Amino acid sequence: MVTSRWTAAPARQASLRRRGAVLERAILDAALEQLGTVGWNGLTMEGIAAAAQTGKAAVYRRWPSKEDLVADALQAGLPHIQDAPDLGSVREDLLALCVQARDAMYSRPGTALRSVIHECDPSQAERFHGVIFAGVVEPTVQLIREIIRRGIDRGEVRPDADNSYVLDVIPAMMMYRSKLCSSEWNGQEVEELIDRLMLPLLRPEGT
């Protein structure tokens, strides 16, 4: 059935939009849930529609492909780290942030994201890498910068440590070791990353 946007009454439109947002959320949730049970290769638009108790057309109307739908579902589902921890010292702040980043990596959507990248084809993988970069890496780097700047203001960190190489060390190490050494970054490893690498790197000159 086709409904012209010109004939529908404004009140009806508003009501559809509300239903739309709720339905959209249900479809995104169903996509994540299905991804966890049947994997990327087993995932179909029909299966997602059924799990969300809607029709296939309602899914395709919003997302032209399962790739688009899954990218949105993962992006929406990933835990968002809102604020830089502010616990009074660079050590405690970086520790708390790394634990949050690690938890995001190993959350249900984070784990699903890695397994999708493992299963899908290379051009799709590139898109999902983009979801990781925009959804986890970039925000984390911004929060690391905030923590380091606060440390500089307190005299706890050397002033020239606010540079892109220093800011990239934590995400680079987390990606490298989880990929090449299958590290899951337990509490001890996170602590060693801060104590053996970040604190010596950040300490002011002469200390």
Next chain:
Amino acid sequence: MVTSRWTAAPARQASLRRRGAVLERAILDAALEQLGTVGWNGLTMEGIAAAAQTGKAAVYRRWPSKEDLVADALQAGLPHIQDAPDLGSVREDLLALCVQARDAMYSRPGTALRSVIHECDPSQAERFHGVIFAGVVEPTVQLIREIIRRGIDRGEVRPDADNSYVLDVIPAMMMYRSKLCSSEWNGQEVEELIDRLMLPLLRPEGT
């Protein structure tokens, strides 16, 4: 034709073995060359045999699959960094080593290796990641350790810098930025990696 190893004369065996090593080298070279022209998906055992001017059977006798053959060809073709540079200072040694590692990454076999990983399926990709780890990453980390230990002996590096977190920083950063930021690690970037990250990290306490 089947030749029994018991009936062949020793002199004939020796001659066959020599021919074998030369032929093997020719097949490995042909595999790399074909990989550069037709890519992983276009690569066939027939095509490699033809390029090496031998029969398909001679190829299959040595490698049961193109995956095995390509893994060996890449492993054999990657530039091997033999010795840690010893130029008198940690800065010059690390700079020289990073340039060599970067050159290995962007050598013909290094570039072929990355494009194979991009094209092949995930279980094959895991194997080729292993080739990178064993062929480039592990040897580089060992050489970084050697440079750092020499720096500690000279009093140029703090003694507790010889730990796995510090040793992993260079490969982690090189992998991270080439993957997520498409960096090709030009001379300036390599220099900044050493000056903005490694030297502040390694300097002795009190300096």
